[in-house]
Amino acid sequence: MGNRYLEIFCREAEEHLASLQSGLLVLEKNPARTELLHELLRNAHTLKGSARMVGLADISAITHTMEELLKGMEQGLRRVDAGTIDLLLKGADAVALITSALMRGVPPDIDVERFVAEYERGESGRLLPAEPLEAKAEGAVADTVRADVKTLDNLVNLVGEMIINRKRLEAKLDGLKELCYELPPEKAAPFTAFRGELEEDILYLGFLIQDLHEKAMGLRMLPLKTISDGLERLVRDLSLQLSREVQFEIEGQGIEMDRVLLDGLKPILIHLLTNALSHGIEPPEAREKAGKPRRGSVLLSARHEGNSVLVEVRDDGRGMDPAAIKAAAVSRGVIEAREAEGLTDEEALYLTFRPGFSTAEIVTDISGRGVGMDVVKKNIERVKGNVTLSSETGRFTRVTLQLPLTLSVLDALIITCGDETFAVPATYLQEILKVRPSEITTMGTDEVIKVRGATTPLYSLAGMLGLPARRDAGDAPLPVLVLKHCDQRIACIVESHVGYSEVVVKGLGKQFGTVRYLFGATIMGDGNPALILNVPDLFQPGGGAPRAVLSPEEEAAARRRPKVLVVDDSITTRTMEQSILAGQGYHVVTAVSGEDAMEKSAAESFDLIISDVEMPGMNGFELTRLLRASETYQETPIIIVSSLSRDEDKRQALQAGAQAYIVKGAFDQGLLLETVQMLIG
């Protein structure tokens, strides 16, 4: 998970550790005050749950042992004595040590693995340094400074303004050149000389700005390694859970990308790796039978290509079977049988991206089923990326993501269309053609052209955008852009293309939400804005490309943002769930307890409720029952997210009226999202 969650976790852990410490010390002096145990138990339990959420298995293991010790004391199975309390305090110390090391981004000062092992056996941690908390705080001052992310973003924005300004200066320089031409030669000479000097100055300024821009962007760039560490863990845990033997390798960990992009990439990679393990790699016996090594291989690699980064996930598993995919797509109503027949094997692979292709019959905690590839595709579109699939049945599956290095500056082709100027991000551009009207043929009501032998639908960009279009009669060649997105290609007639340019991406301001066809705007050399097209929208239903059309009800539902109530006493869990859901456009309200949730759910209505089980006061099962008894929430889907993983707990959740049960241990955001999407779309 992202560093942000770690930070939140560390802050939350501090609170729980402080209250554990003070509670334990009081208990040590007054062993009779067993009423304190309940609160201590809750502290340990919440810590455990949150640690699992952010994938800190060591802390989760330590706090688990602590929880067991406390439980033993509460149930009277264990004496409340100095030895046990000491053990508990040592546990709290170790957790404090690990979190403080995490905060500082350095390895903890103890052999965590050995400590965990010894701690589980009940040996008090003799590995702990004497002064765990204060010992390292006075460490040498590193030659780095901490900068607020906002400050960095501001810096990059300001540099963006400078780039725009340089362009304006360049435009002025051109204007000066024209003026010089108009002067009689004898008067022009000094101006021309002056212009030449100015040109040099502006050129130098340009170099400086370029350099500054690279440095400023560099500050925002982080290596892939920052997110890939957690992935090894994920693969390891999943392969154990699924009984697969897997060799996981990562290449290109040093490739750097914009922080924002990395945040967007992580859930995508989790999805893809989960898919590779649960659908790709076969069980060891099946692999042996097929004459493959028992151990499957999963490779995550990253490399630069031009101005983008290619990230690939490849597994040598069973591959994707085009025939099976077609059959599944037809049976799930994604496409018509006749349409399916016409698809090539390669095209069939992309059916998995269609909404509705992944269906889940049951919702349980582990994702041993079709993780929604349409969600992956949506996420990739959000970061302006492109995805390609290739596979050979029985041999391999490879998913390639093409991502820009950053989202704040894009390489774009500047075009004019409908009397306006637009920037088309170069990632989506396959080629630029000149097409004579006589080369255009009609198929039904649609116009098509041949691009390298492939029949490609042809549209007028102005027509798609609802702008005034004009097409001159005669056989003058028309400028046509061939755009690609996943496996699809479309050709768009534009008025003209002006050339490639690096454009600074600006938001449209708060008056604008997500506007169809638009990714943002940039400011051109003349000071006027130009809109940046969001190319995937051109491929969407209604945008012209042949695609399944949503029913009016589906469209109405899509327009409304569903509201979700997240109930959890742990701030880590709350924040994570909130940001996962908000990132997908859900409107999220949080509640810190069952009581709080009852109040909030009475004040406004929600489409879905996600609740923890163990909370101070009313627990999640009680909350579910109360909600089910109320008139407004009789039918509202409720998801229980808990660190309790026994079947008994799941059964209780379902009896209380919950629709789904997700265990925090196996928590991945894809699963939560998918469950939510399945329940409320």
Add this chain to the structure above:
Amino acid sequence: MATGNDNGYDIRSILNQMREEYWEALSEEESEAKQMLECLVFTLGGERYAFETHFACEVIRIPKLIRVPAVQSLVTGIFNLRGDITAAIDIRPMLGLAQPELGPTGRILVVRGDLFSTGILVEAAHGVQPLDLEQFETATAGLSAERKQFIRGHFNLEEGAILLLDMEALLAAPELLVGEA
């Protein structure tokens, strides 16, 4: 790690507050003499309208407006306001007014709402005038429902009436928001 400093001591906000108190005190003194409302006056659909100056950021000539495809017609286009992309909106249909073409006297009034700044296209701007509240009538009888929604009343002046726009209601109107939230 970002450190929140919400309850910290912030000289800028204190200065702002002092300045606001100063202006409030000034306007109170003035209001004792005569109840005046500082308004920006302009022409919309051939009629004279006004709103309180505190909503206005600036008045500019209409720059080149870039059309935004596939959005409501209210949004005439966007323009560059010193580096910020800002929408230019034609609110005349919201008020049920005719839309005579914007000539050389046309202006954009940049106004700031709680959430966003936006540019209102007007046929002409006549500057800031203190308007006498004695002459203000809240009566909106005779106005169509759509106009009532955004008009608080009118000033009966010798040279003709000036309608007072309810800027708060106007800026909060959902019609102004573009695209999905």
